[in-house]
Amino acid sequence: MEPIPVVVKHQGKKYDVELDPSSTGETFKFQLYSLTGVEPERQKILVKGGQLKDDTDLSKLNVKPGHTFMMMGTPSGDSKGNIERPKEQIRFLEDMTEAEAAQAVGAIPAGLQNLGNTCYMNSTLQTLKAIPELQEELSRYKASGSGSAGPSDLRSFGLGGLGASADLTEALRDLFKQMSETQQGFPPMMFLNALRTAFPQFAQQSRDGRGYAQQDAEEAWSQIVTQLRQKLKTKEGDAGDVSFIDKYMSGKFETHMECDEQAAKDAGEQAIDSEDTFFKLNCHITGEVNHLREGLAAGMVEKIEKNSEVLGRNAVYTKTSRITRLPKYLPVHFMRFDWRRDTGKKAKIMRKVTFPQELDIVEFCSEDHKKLLIPVRDKIREIRKDEEDVERARKRQKRNQAEHERDQQIKSSTSEKEPKQKQAEKEAEKAKASGSGDVEMQDAVYKTDAEFEAERATAIVEAKKQLLALVDGKLLADEACSKTGLYELRGVITHQGATADSGHYTSFVKKECQKDPSTGKRKAEDGKWWWFNDDKVSEVDEDRIETLSGGGQSHSALILLYRAVPIPTKDEIAEAEEKAKSLA
Template sequence: MSDTEIPILVKHGKNEHEVTVDVTAPVEILKAMLYSLTDVEPVNQKIICKGKTVKDDSDLSTFGLKAGAKVILMGTPSARALQAPKEKMKFVEDMSDAQLAKVEGATPSGLQNLGNTCYLNSTIQALRYIPELQVELKNHNASANPLDPFGAGGSAGSSSVLSILREPDLTGALRDLYKQMGSTTSDFSPYMFLEALRRTYPQFAQKGKDGRYSQQDAEECYSQIMHALRQKLKTKKNGQEVSFIEKYMTGRLSSSLACTEDAPDEMPIETTEDFVNLKCHITQQTNFLKDGILAGLSEKIEKHSPSLGRDAVYEKTSKITRLPKYLTCHFVRFFWRRDINKKTKIMRKVTFPFELDATEYCTDELRNKLIPVRDKLRDLHKDASDRERARKRMKMSTGGAPDDVAGGNAGSSGFGSGKQSETDLVAQDKKKQEEEAMAKYIEKVPVWADELKDKLNPEIMADEGCNPSGLYELFAVVTHQGAGADSGHYCAYVKKEGGDGKTWYYFNDDSVTEVDQQKIETLYGGGESHSALIVLYRALSLEQPAEDKATAA
């Protein structure tokens, strides 16, 4: 190796190539080497070095490269790079239904309505998109047969009377239902799970005067499924077996109950309690989700005062001391009207955000631990989003047609003239500067782990399954359509993974379609159309996007 030859690292997409180059040689030599490695033709290559685009008429010595320097290559491989697939190609028409269901981007299966069971279908679809839940359900070994409640360890000859008395395994039934749904693109009947639900919680087996099963409340169904999972579904936390729901979906409140009247001898009562959903209480003043949550964390209670010797008004104020990874918020839209002796619906419009900052519901102690992470993480996600948009603009720029075509371009000097006007030259120079600035921006990628390590609280990080930043992103909505609490229709909307991040699945029983994110903004309520009843949020990820992570490395 001569004195002018050095090894450099060339990054092309997710791949890296170590090459030895002569820094005094023309750039065409380097492009020819990269063509042999990446199949990107020299004419389509854009090489970025230290934030600047390398010109064909320059040599690498002008950039002051040193051994081990990183260079970015942008460009699409030519057609000759196409190779025979390692596995035999499978055509869609030749795939089985089970194979189609596992193809990335395949439309998920819907659920058949078995008679006023839309409340169940929407709940199941929303919970299906919690990946940790799917993993732990697969590890759940008990029997799911509602007619065989003894489970895997039950006796085959057990008394039929005892079989009737014992409860079925609702958790196992949910496991089997999700497994069957994941093996088909067609709609599926949730009959077995429905039978298990009705036997476990008989209120869902109620019938109307016409002998048909009655419509039920999706939030009550959601809560009962949570209750069953909390009892039966286990996972590991810090090496010990704990409830899955407690680890990932349960928060904790610190509450203080104090008398609002003059009772100096009574000290406030301090308590702690768990919650699996935050209530959004709706009044005439409620316009936003946060308003309803704050109202739910402060309530007035009338009870007997031992110091006053009579009933008095107490105020209960609560603050969050633990935020779960998955946060459920319930819009309390149904209530009992005593004057008409009927359950009615509040149809007021209440907006909810796609990104929720839950730090304002927390105790001062927890908030102070979360805010440094929240601020930095929010900046990192915004930076990653801006960088992704810059990449797309860069690709569009490099993929455009060249300025000079055969025969020359017609400029201000006429057809075939190679001359360019001063305005054209200024525009080209400005475009070049913008591209170089964009390339430099793309190249300088922060390492998220380094940016966050000094801000993450060790005590919170040791609590597996919690949210260390207080920031959440919306991923599922269960809605109710109609004016009555005991009628109407339930549906679910779930964010589609991958793609542009703005596409959602719309689950309407057995019908599954894709809708734009703007559709979610119509679910705030304000009439008899679909209004959100349950919204599910997940902790904003601490993981760096794959493309940024590869570049930062």
């Protein structure tokens, strides 16, 4: 169904909105959230017969173009959906340049303007920008024949469309730099021109002849990564130039392929063993897949039809893959789009497929690689459990201590009121019942918070030493691989709509925790995420990510970006050991 232009009135303002009649009330509310800052659960949208509900089928409202909706509701807090900077500012914002304000602690990151069906590109770029090592390596990149790594005069003013570079990697370097210096929605004209020059498919016109066609974010991701693999190199000493993508974002499969037919085996056809490189894992979606793990398992075993020389005809082969190298950054692609010949479009598979915040990928590794990963993975889990046990013991002690103090107060109060002879008789009875002649009861001994912290710090240091000792030398030598097989979710690209060449793409990126100015260490994460909806950027809770598993035309995860759970370095362990000694 074609979108219907409607008007929404809220607090004296009018908003022009494209209502998708094939979606639900929940989708419409999230559209208004991005415009007004009012959370969906706080919105009251008046429709005929009452209020708009989340599960309302918008097609049944029979809305005509130009229809006006009345919306009531205010954002939670005073910020109207925006994120306020910390109150303790060293400098007033008025005294900062735009670039300084953009880099201040708590600053909202820059969005990207939609230049005409470019949301697929914007969401891809925001997720790639969540890889700090990529930003760092891009900042050092110099294009072939370029004497300077800085942007041209035109590009430094955001006029990348005028004389833009055809080098996609250079354009990405300049774009990330420009985004780091503003909090406004930035027009990625230079990068868009470079993308369309390198890959003309993204310059395809829409069928109605009005502007450019919508594209698939997964295709944009794959093409950009392919270009970066060719252009972006890191210096590796004696090894020379090594592709950044190969180092940080590529994995290895060992594959085994053999014919399903016994006749081929009887005729002497041998199975084929080989090694493949992958840059993302595919989650196949079938009627039996409900969770990411099941979709990944389906992708590890494939049926392939090809020619059998022994049989002299085509036959079906089974290809089994097992991972032998895991990269630091692991993209996972939900294969939600299926080509339909009858419509000539990529239809969307609406099935709900859940995914975890922490992904354990060990089961998909080869047996040899499992032997390297499992001891380290299990040790990390053991350390986490020990830390939880210590914290529970601390809380339990505080409860017991409070109860003991309360009992002592009650006992003292009662003793003051009772005659001395009666008190002595009670104490004697207690002593007799316990089989002891001791009348005096000893007070319980409780640890202080400082003692708890000292014991905890010492135990953690020892556990981290044991953990590091478990890591195989082969894994330690590979700086940018996963040593544990555990990954934490850092980014999500979503699609809203029914087909790949329609609908809308957005992205969610987990907030990187801020550094403590006094120690230089990053603080604990607060579980918040940035939602990039083109040039609109807002903060959402972790619960919002749980809603992206699909099941309809609302926002469904298309690409997940996972980052390997790190292990402590020798320097970090030495620092922790010094701290433990100071607490003892």
